[in-house]
Structures are given as structure tokens and as C-alpha cells.
Amino acid sequence: MNRTFLKKSHILFISLFLSFxxxxxxxxxxEGKETSSSSKAGTGNFEPAxxxxxVEGSIGEPSILVPMLAGDSASHSVAGMIFxxxxxxxxxxxxxxxxxxxxxxxxxxxxxxxxxxxxVKWFDGADFTADxxxxxxxxxxxxxxxTAYKEDFLQVKKAEVLDSHTFRVSxxxxxxxxxxxxxxxxVLPKHLLEGKDITxxxxxxxxxxMGQYRLEKWTPGQDLKLVSNRDYFEGRPYIDSYVYRxxxxxxxxxxxxxxxGVDMMGLTPVQYTKQTDTGFFRENFRKFRYxxxxxxxxxxxxxxxxxKDVRVRKAIAHAINKEELVDTVLLGIGxxxxxxYVPDTWPYNPVVPKYEYSKEKAxxxxxxxxxxxxxxxxxxxxxxxxxEFTILTNMGNQQRMNAATIIQQRLKEIGIKAEIRAxxxxxxxxxxxxxxxxxxxxxxxxxxxxxxxYDIWHSSKIGEKEFNFVSYNSxxxxxxxxxxxxxxxxxxxxxxYYRIQEILAEEVPYIFLxxxxxxxxxxxxxxxxxxxxIGISYxxxxxxxxxxxxxxxxxxx
Amino acid sequence: MLGYTLKRLLEMIPTFFGIxxxxxxxxxxxxxxxxxxxxxxxxxxxPEARAKLExxxxxxxxxxxxxxxxxxxxxxxxxxxxxxxxxxxxxxxxWDKKQPLSxxxxxxxxxxxxxxxLIIFIFAIPIGVSSATHQYSIYDKFTxxxxxxxxxxPSFWLALLLMMLFGxxxxxxPISGLKSMxxxxxxxxxxxxxxxNHLILPLFVSSFGGLAGLSRYMRxxxxxxxxxxxxxxxxxxxxxxxxxxxxxxxxxxxxPIITLLGLSVPGLIGGSVxxxxxxxxxxxxxxxFMGVMTRDYPLIMGILTIGAFLTLIGNLLADLGYMFADPxxxxx
Numbered sequence: 001m002n003r004t005f006l007k008k009s010h011i012l013f014i015s016l017f018l019s020f021x022x023x024x025x026x027x028x029x030x031e032g033k034e035t036s037s038s039s040k041a042g043t044g045n046f047e048p049a050x051x052x053x054x055v056e057g058s059i060g061e062p063s064i065l066v067p068m069l070a071g072d073s074a075s076h077s078v079a080g081m082i083f084x085x086x087x088x089x090x091x092x093x094x095x096x097x098x099x100x101x102x103x104x105x106x107x108x109x110x111x112x113x114x115x116x117x118x119x120v121k122w123f124d125g126a127d128f129t130a131d132x133x134x135x136x137x138x139x140x141x142x143x144x145x146x147t148a149y150k151e152d153f154l155q156v157k158k159a160e161v162l163d164s165h166t167f168r169v170s171x172x173x174x175x176x177x178x179x180x181x182x183x184x185x186x187v188l189p190k191h192l193l194e195g196k197d198i199t200x201x202x203x204x205x206x207x208x209x210m211g212q213y214r215l216e217k218w219t220p221g222q223d224l225k226l227v228s229n230r231d232y233f234e235g236r237p238y239i240d241s242y243v244y245r246x247x248x249x250x251x252x253x254x255x256x257x258x259x260x261g262v263d264m265m266g267l268t269p270v271q272y273t274k275q276t277d278t279g280f281f282r283e284n285f286r287k288f289r290y291x292x293x294x295x296x297x298x299x300x301x302x303x304x305x306x307x308k309d310v311r312v313r314k315a316i317a318h319a320i321n322k323e324e325l326v327d328t329v330l331l332g333i334g335x336x337x338x339x340x341y342v343p344d345t346w347p348y349n350p351v352v353p354k355y356e357y358s359k360e361k362a363x364x365x366x367x368x369x370x371x372x373x374x375x376x377x378x379x380x381x382x383x384x385x386x387x388e389f390t391i392l393t394n395m396g397n398q399q400r401m402n403a404a405t406i407i408q409q410r411l412k413e414i415g416i417k418a419e420i421r422a423x424x425x426x427x428x429x430x431x432x433x434x435x436x437x438x439x440x441x442x443x444x445x446x447x448x449x450x451x452x453x454y455d456i457w458h459s460s461k462i463g464e465k466e467f468n469f470v471s472y473n474s475x476x477x478x479x480x481x482x483x484x485x486x487x488x489x490x491x492x493x494x495x496x497y498y499r500i501q502e503i504l505a506e507e508v509p510y511i512f513l514x515x516x517x518x519x520x521x522x523x524x525x526x527x528x529x530x531x532x533x534i535g536i537s538y539x540x541x542x543x544x545x546x547x548x549x550x551x552x553x554x555x556x557x
Numbered sequence: 558m559l560g561y562t563l564k565r566l567l568e569m570i571p572t573f574f575g576i577x578x579x580x581x582x583x584x585x586x587x588x589x590x591x592x593x594x595x596x597x598x599x600x601x602x603x604p605e606a607r608a609k610l611e612x613x614x615x616x617x618x619x620x621x622x623x624x625x626x627x628x629x630x631x632x633x634x635x636x637x638x639x640x641x642x643x644x645x646x647x648x649x650x651x652w653d654k655k656q657p658l659s660x661x662x663x664x665x666x667x668x669x670x671x672x673x674x675l676i677i678f679i680f681a682i683p684i685g686v687s688s689a690t691h692q693y694s695i696y697d698k699f700t701x702x703x704x705x706x707x708x709x710x711p712s713f714w715l716a717l718l719l720m721m722l723f724g725x726x727x728x729x730x731p732i733s734g735l736k737s738m739x740x741x742x743x744x745x746x747x748x749x750x751x752x753x754n755h756l757i758l759p760l761f762v763s764s765f766g767g768l769a770g771l772s773r774y775m776r777x778x779x780x781x782x783x784x785x786x787x788x789x790x791x792x793x794x795x796x797x798x799x800x801x802x803x804x805x806x807x808x809x810x811x812x813p814i815i816t817l818l819g820l821s822v823p824g825l826i827g828g829s830v831x832x833x834x835x836x837x838x839x840x841x842x843x844x845x846f847m848g849v850m851t852r853d854y855p856l857i858m859g860i861l862t863i864g865a866f867l868t869l870i871g872n873l874l875a876d877l878g879y880m881f882a883d884p885x886x887x888x889x
Contacts, residue, residue: 055738064643071642146613146642148602199644219660220653221839222734243738248834248843251717252733259724259732426589426852465604552738 046527048238052545053552054526055243057253057262061221062244064204068140068147068185078224078244081540082209085183086114086133086167089449091532093345095180099128099187099210100167109174109488114182116165120233122189123208130167134159136186137169139198146199152181174486176493177450212237212541222246228541238528238544241552257285257521264526267519269331276521286524288531289517291344294446295337296400297510298391298407299470304439306389313508315365317355319414320407324357326514329402333519337512339501340445340453345533346490347451347497352505362414373415380415388417389439392432395422400442403513407442434464436471442513449534451497452485457504472509525549558880565876569869576865577631577858581624584849584857590616591640591852614640627858636859641851647859650844659752665735666828666840669759674821676764677771684768685775686810690802692780700772708769716762716835723758731755733837759836763829771817778810785809812883819875823867 060074067079087103090096097103100114120128139145141153155178158170171178189208193201207215212234213226224244228237245262247253254271256262258280267276267287276287298320300307307313322336341348366372371380371387379386391407393400401422408418418440423432432438445456455461458481459473477500484496504510520536522529528543529536545551592610602610611617615626630637636647649655652663659665684704688697724732731737737751782788783806791801828842841860848856880886 053738063641069642075642143609144613146610148606148610150606151603204643205645220650220656221662221843222660222736222837245734246839247733247837249713249733249837252720252835252837255717255720255724255732259728261732261734261738424588426587426593429593430588463604465607 046544046546048528048542048544049547049550050236050238050544051240051547051552052525052550053241053243054239054523054543055245055261055263057245057247057256057265059246059248059250059253061246062224065207065215066188066198066204067183068136068145068149068188069199069204071148074244078215078226079207080184080211081213081226081242082207082211082215083184083187084209084211085185085187086116087179087182089180089534089538091534091538093449093533098183100182103179105179105488109486110172111168111170112179112182113162113166113168116167117233118165120210121231122191122210123214123229124189124192126189126191127164128187128210129164130161131164132190133167133182133187134161135190135194136188139188139193140186144197149185152177153186174488176485176488177448177452179488180448180450213242216241232541234541237541239526239540242540263523265521267521269333269519272333272519272521273331281521284524285521286526286529287519287521288529288536289333289519290531290533290535291335291342291515292446292518293342293449294444295340295342295515296403296442296444296513297337298513299441299443299510300508301436301439301441301469302471302473302509303436304389306387306439309369310507311365311369312371313511314355315362315369315414316411316416317508317511318358318362318365319410319416320355320511320513321357321410322513325403325406328406329399330514330516334514334516337515339504339512340447340456340510341451341497341501342447342515345449346494349498349501352501354505355508355511359414366414371415378412378415379417386417387415388419390419390421391440391442392421392423392428392438393442394428395424399516400444404442433469436469451493452481454481454485457481457500470509472507474503474507477503525551558877561880562873562877565873569873573865573869574628577628577862578624580861580865581627581854581858582620584852584854585620585623587852589852591854592616593852627855631862636862637855639848639856640853641847641856647856650856651841651859651863659735660839662839662841662844663826665838666833666842667825669756669763669838669840670825670828672756673760673763673767674825676760677767680764681768681771682775682811685772686779686802686807688772689776689779689783704769704772707765707767710766712762712766712829713831713835715765716758716832719758719762730757732758733835735838759832759838762836763832774813774817775810778813779806782806782810812879815878815882816875819871819873819878822871822874823864826867827864 058074058077060072062070062075062078063072064070064075065079065082067076067083070076070079084098086098086100087095088098097117099117099120101117102115104113104115105111114130114133116128116130116133122128137153137156137159140147140150141156152175155171155173155175156169157172160168162168169178169182187210188198192208193203198204205218210229210233212229212232214229215224216227217225219225223246226242226244228240228242230236245256247256247262250268253262253265254275257265272287272289276285281287298316300313302308326332326334326336335343337343338352338354339349343350366380366387369382371382373380375381377386379388381387391404393404401420404420408420411418433441447453455467457468457472457474457477459468459475459478461468462471462473480496480500480503484493484500487493518535522536525545526543527546528539530539532538590611591614592607608617615623618626627637638644638646639650650662653661681704684700688700691697720732723730731754735752735755736748737743737755740748740751743751783802788801788806791805792798796805826841827845828838828840830842830846832838833840833842845857845860847853848860
């Protein structure tokens with residue numbers, strides 16, 4: 001599922017990487033969509049048994065297994081097996097306890113008190129206590145720690161250890177994403193790391209955690225072998241070992257799946273719809289699909305004179321057929337997007353203006369705003385200037401290139417000439433996005449489960465290297481963003497985010513194109529997999545292989 | 558000869574530093590920074606935090622200072638620490654002493670390159686010589702077609718076809734990687750067998766593509782030599798054809814091979830990214846490629862420096878080898 005390799009996924013990580021980031025997100029209504037012979041592959045009447053190995057194939061290699069120091073999804077994926085956080089997302093996307101048994105939030109929303117689970121042990125036998133959380137917190141806010149995730153923790157005014165298993169944090173202002181920020185980024189074994197430079201100890205290559213699996217062996221460039229933690233606080237995981245195997249080439253990875261060298265991987269749309277649509281795959285594998293927490297969009301530089309007029313942006317929205325994009329670019333494995341949230345999650349507002357595909361409406365809007373083809377060359381003009389612009393995207397993302405090509409064709413039909421230009425990632429960011437040298441871009445955001453998108457839409461975030469690079473400015477959205485992050489009341493938050501989506505749909509700073517699906521495939525001997533809104537890996541410790549189907553002899557002592 | 562060698566060695570020093578200086582500036586010219594992995598498009602990072610990160614990696618200093626600091630370390634043979642989030646020493650990434658020899662990147666690449674070079678020499682030289690002696694025959698045409706086929710077929714495509722045939726349909730050979738999942742539980746003989754099995758496809762693909770160059774080179778050298786007067790003389794004095802070709806002609810036709818050998822020395826530690834990726838082989842090519850993609854300056858510089866050093870040494874060895882083997886050059 002880490003199809004992202006090192007290119008930083010060309011997306012952004014707003015996500016908090018809570019708990020098991022093996023897979024992210026899925027929703028209930030999709031359960032029925034799970035293909036393959038479910039009668040045979042389902043949990044059925046199989047008896048859970050210990051043993052066997054699951055090999056997950058990935059094109060990227062983890063770099064470091066300390067969540068707060070990692071930047072790539074492969075690292076977070078494996079580190080998520082080794083470290084737990086204080087809280088995690090439950091299967092319905094609500095927040096639930098992990099290492100914290102419970103927590104209290106003061107009525108004003110400023111103080112959170114975590115009551116930690118007792119009897120949890122680090123792999124080396126030491127007790128897990130509130131001091132470890134404190135140590136993790138101090139490390140992440142330390143100036144000398146090269147981490148990208150400090151920001152949420154700098155909001156903390158005061159952190160205290162009340163007793164060995166009670167930890168309290170106070171905030172200056174209420175901060176809704178605060179609770180979920182206490183995931184696995186901030187839990188570190190104090191007794192092993194105190195007084196040491198965490199980047200120099202080798203801890204990141206040889207971590208000591210308290211999660212469901214512990215790292216046994218890391219062969220660089222080849223694989224990471226993890227064995228189950230028999231003392232895991234939720235009980236010993238059934239599958240004895242988990243191997244994260246690195247195969248950088250996607251085609252080879254898929255061949256390895258067929259040859260039995262890999263049990264689990266993320267599929268591409270072509271692999272999902274065509275290449276795995278054979279008797280062999282139906283017999284031996286189970287496929288799953290659910291929306292990833294991300295979306296692809298076309299963003300306008302609102303400073304560009306071409307796109308200042310909202311009617312022009314609406315016209316372009318009408319000219320683009322989102323269904324067509326989903327059908328061709330994603331081969332149907334995904335959904336059209338209507339706003340910056342994933343359909344059917346709680347912040348998602350289903351009733352916003354949708355801009356159905358209609359050439360007439362598009363042309364009418366353009367005419368209203370003064371664009372018409374006066375010289376009959378097929379391209380519309382205004383005051384003698386033809387409507388021409390460049391769609392910029394990053395090189396190496398074929399889906400985005402395909403989307404751009406289709407959009408280019410659709411725009412041509414309403415008399416707009418669009419060029420497409422793909423630029424290497426670093427150049428793209430440094431020379432074009434940061435310097436605002438673009439007219440329109442096709443990009444994607446990978447979003448967190450928490451709906452706070454302050455950094456993308458707030459008008460204070462339009463500086464260089466900041467993320468409102470389309471220069472969107474709406475006082476009402478600003479106020480709603482403030483409100484949304486300052487209350488813990490889900491009803492209030494929902495109202496704010498619903499309204500934001502209405503405004504965004506009305507003002508069209510982005511055209512939200514589509515939400516892709518994650519498409520993991522797992523060998524059918526693994527039972528106990530239950531798809532839920534947070535994906536399939538949340539209950540990895542409950543997956544099992546019935547004795548008679550086990551393939552690898554137990555390698556654990 | 559000693560004086561010559563010394564002179565050449567001294568000349569190498571400025572060349573070497575010239576190469577490193579140019580490399581250092583060129584890689585810093587590319588847009589992007591090593592901090593981008595953490596900071597790019599990450600809204601949770603403030604400008605201050607970004608500046609801190611850059612300071613942490615020493616990127617806030619002027620480039621001349623950065624080069625000076627690098628140089629100061631390099632004369633002590635310290636390649637520094639990688640800028641990737643793992644912060645491992647560059648040397649450890651290339652030659653990880655904590656891993657067994659067979660898992661170290663440099664060793665893996667070196668082994669595959671040496672083996673495939675051996676295979677290429679073993680096959681290409683006889684092919685070249687025999688197609689020269691049988692010029693324009695059916696055999697000559699067949700081998701020409703065959704080696705050019707190898708040259709023309711994209712290696713990744715051939716690799717995938719072979720993987721499908723031998724890995725899935727016939728199920729004879731492993732598809733990728735260097736060893737099987739159950740490697741640790743195998744006996745010593747089993748381990749060697751397992752590794753050999755994993756090497757068959759990669760070695761075949763890498764040497765098949767390289768056959769063309771050397772065999773054609775050998776063929777044209779040989780053709781040139783057998784037209785010389787001394788070969789006619791050898792034939793005239795009644796030597797058997799075998800000994801004319803293999804004792805008299807071969808020796809001279811092989812001379813330029815020394816140059817080729819010398820030039821291939823730096824290539825022994827460089828791997829092809831496409832080739833290594835497709836077979837899942839963790840070699841130097843992959844490491845370098847990842848270094849470039851993440852702008853991991855110390856790692857890139859480390860590999861380039863070793864490459865530059867080996868190139869210079871290879872050239873020197875080729876020249877010395879030539880002097881040793883060819884009396885005409887020694888005299889001149």
C-alpha cells in the first residue's frame with residue numbers, strides 16, 4: 001500500500017499516522033463491495049490458530065522506525081506495528097483509547113488528562129509509564145530533534161506527570177486536533193534514551209517498543225522481519241511473524257504475488273480490475289477496496305487574472321466530467337470528489353453544488369463573463385486576448401497526467417486552450433508552487449482523519465512555503481476554520497465544516513476531482529479480516545491462518 | 558617506469574579534487590533540499606521549524622564553507638552522515654560492517670558485476686574470434702543477429718518475460734531478491750544453492766546485454782590482425798590454422814582489451830538502477846538513485862568520490878598494463 005516510494009507521495013501528509021497505518025480508512029457501505037469468493041475466504045468456521053508468516057510487499061524501504069523522526073509512509077507503516085499511541089481511531093472514525101485507558105477533557109476544552117493502561121511493558125520488560133509519554137513529548141518539542149511533527153505539540157502550554165499512570169496536558173486555547181495528536185509520535189522508552197541523542201543511538205534501526213510486533217531483523221534493501229509480541233496488552237497476535245519485503249519495481253512485486261513470494265500488497269486500478277480478474281486470483285486471494293483519505297484536485301492561482309472571475313471557475317467546473325475521470329483514470333475504482341473530505345465520513349457534506357457536466361452551462365457562464373469566440377478560431381477571447389493557460393503537474397504521476405489530458409480535451413470543447421506541463425517534484429515545488437508561477441495545477445492532498453484543514457484554506461497561510469498557495473481568501477471560511485478547531489463538540493464542528501464545503505463549492509478555488517480507493521489484496525489463507533471505515537489492518541493482531549492452511553513453519557521460539 | 562607511475566599518481570591529485578569540486582557544486586545546483594522529505598508540502602511545519610531543520614543539516618552555510626567542511630572530513634576518509642532521516646554514516650550504507658559480507662551493498666554489486674563480466678568475457682571472446690575467422694558465414698550472421706538482439710532488447714522487458722516464464726509458469730527459479738524466506742534455516746550447501754538460484758536470472762540478463770559490445774570489438778580487432786603480413790608469414794611457413802589464430806593472432810587482437818578492462822574498473826561498483834530495481838537487488842545503483850531523489854548530498858558525494866577514485870586508478874592501471882604487455886609502447 002505504500003505505492004508512494006520516496007517521492008513523498010506527491011501528496012502531503014496532514015495525517016497523524018495514528019496507530020496501524022498499514023492501511024488507512026475505509027467505509028462501512030463498501031463492505032459489500034469486497035470481491036472474490038467471500039464464502040470460502042470469509043472468517044467462516046475456521047478455528048483461530050497461532051503461527052504462519054505474512055509477507056507484505058512494498059516498493060519503498062523504511063528509513064527509520066521512530067515515528068516522530070520518519071517522513072515516509074513505509075517507515076510509518078512498519079513503526080505502527082512496533083509503537084502504539086495514547087489514542088487511536090476506532091473503526092467508526094471516533095477516537096478511542098490505546099495506551100490510554102480513558103481521558104478527561106476539562107469543560108473549557110483546555111486540559112486533557114490521560115489515564116494510562118497499567119501493566120504494559122516495553123519489549124525489554126520495563127514498565128510503560130507516564131514518564132515515557134513525558135519523555136516523548138519533551139523529545140519532539142526539543143529544538144535539536146529533526147522532526148516534522150512538532151507543530152501540534154508546540155500548542156501545549158504545560159505538560160505534567162500526575163502519577164506513574166496519569167499524564168496531563170494544558171493548552172492556551174482549545175484545540176480540537178489536540179486529542180488525536182497524542183498518537184504514536186510521542187511515546188518513547190525513557191529508560192533507554194534519556195540523555196542520548198536519539199538520531200545517533202541506532203534506536204531507529206533497532207527500536208524497542210511495546211506494540212504487537214517487535215523487529216527481529218532488518219536486512220537493508222531486502223526485508224524487515226518482525227515477530228509477534230507474546231505479551232502484547234491486547235493479547236498475543238495470532239500471526240507469528242510479519243515480513244515487510246522491499247521490491248522496488250511494481251511489476252516484479254505483482255509477479256512475486258503470483259509466485260507466492262508476497263501475501264499482501266496494494267494494487268493499481270489495472271491490477272485490481274483486469275490483471276487479478278482470473279480464476280487463480282479468485283481462488284487464492286481476497287481483494288478489498290475503500291477510499292483513501294486523500295483527494296486529487298485542480299487548483300487555480302486566484303491571483304491570476306484569468307481565474308479572478310468566479311464564473312470562469314464555475315464554467316470550467318461544468319466543463320469537466322468527473323464521472324468520466326473516475327471511469328478512465330481510476331478505471332472506476334474511486335469516487336468523484338465534491339469537497340475536501342472523503343465521502344461518507346462525518347465531516348463530509350453530501351449536499352453542495354455539484355456542477356454537473358454541461359457544455360451549455362459552461363459556455364453560458366463564459367459568455368456572461370465576457371469571453372466569446374469573436375474571430376472564429378475555436379478559442380474564446382476577451383478584449384482580444386485568447387483564453388489560454390497551462391495546467392502544471394508533477395512528473396511521474398501517470399494518473400494526474402491522464403486526468404490533465406482528459407481535462408485539456410474537455411476544455412477545448414468550450415474554447416479554452418490548455419497546455420499540460422509535467423515538472424520534476426523538487427523543481428515543481430521550489431520553482432513553481434513556492435514562487436506562485438502557475439495558473440492551474442493538478443495535485444493531491446492526503447488528509448488526516450481529523451477535518452481541520454486550517455493550513456490549506458486559511459487566508460493567513462498564503463506565504464511562501466505555506467499551503468494556501470492558490471491564495472484563497474474568505475473571511476467567513478477563516479472564521480469557520482477557527483471555530484472548527486477550537487471546539488471538541490462534534491456537532492458544532494460538523495456544522496462548521498459543512499458550511500465550509502458549501503462556500504468552497506460556491507467559490508470554486510479548487511475543482512475537486514476524485515477520491516481514489518486503496519486496493520489491498522491479501523492471500524485468502526488469512527482469516528479474520530473485517531473491512532471497516534479505517535481499513536483492514538486495524539485488527540491485524542486478530543488475523544489468523546487456520547492450522548491446516550499454514551504455509552510457513554513457526555519460526556518463533 | 559617508476560618515474561612515470563609517480564608522475565601519473567601526482568597528476569591524479571588535482572584531477573581528483575577537481576572532480577569532487579565540480580560534483581559538489583553541480584548536485585547543489587539541482588532544485589530541492591534534503592529537508593524536503595520532511596518539510597515539503599507538510600502543513601504542520603512552520604517556517605521557523607524549516608529553518609531549524611536546514612540548520613540541523615548545515616544547509617544554512619554558504620556553499621563554499623559546506624564544501625570546505627566536506628573536504629576537511631574527506632581527507633580523513635570520513636564520508637560523513639547521510640542526510641536521510643536515518644542519519645546513518647555514508648560508509649555504513651555502502652559497506653555495512655554489521656551485516657554479513659553477502660548483504661553489503663558494495664559487495665552485492667561488485668559480485669554481480671564481476672561475475673557478469675567474467676561471463677561476458679568467456680562468451681564474447683570466442684564468439685568474436687570465431688565470427689572473424691568465419692567472416693560472412695552463416696555462423697557469423699547468426700551470432701551477429703544473436704548478440705545484437707541482446708543489445709537491442711530492453712533489459713527490463715527481457716527480465717519480466719524471463720521472470721514470468723521461469724518464476725511463474727515453470728516455477729523453476731525465484732523471481733527477485735537475493736535469498737529465500739527460509740534462508741536462515743538452510744544448511745550451508747543449501748544457502749549457497751539458494752543464492753546461486755537467485756543469481757541466475759539477473760546474471761543472464763546483465764551479461765546478455767553486454768555480449769554485443771565486446772564480441773563485435775573482438776571480431777573487428779581479429780579481422781584487422783589476421784590481414785597483417787606476419788599472419789600471412791605464419792601461414793606460409795606451414796603453421797596449422799589453430800596455432801596461427803590462437804597463438805599469433807589472438808595475442809595482438811587482445812591488446813585493446815586491456816584498455817577495456819581498465820575502463821571497466823569504476824563500473825564494477827556502479828549498478829544499474831533499472832536492473833537492480835526490477836530484480837529487487839539492493840545494490841549501489843539503487844542507493845545512488847535514492848540518494849539523488851532525496852538530495853542526500855553526503856551519500857551522493859561519497860559514491861561519486863569512490864567512483865572518481867576508481868576511474869583514475871582504472872585509467873592508470875590500463876596504461877601501466879599496456880606498457881607491460883606491448884613492447885612497442887614501452888619503447889616509444
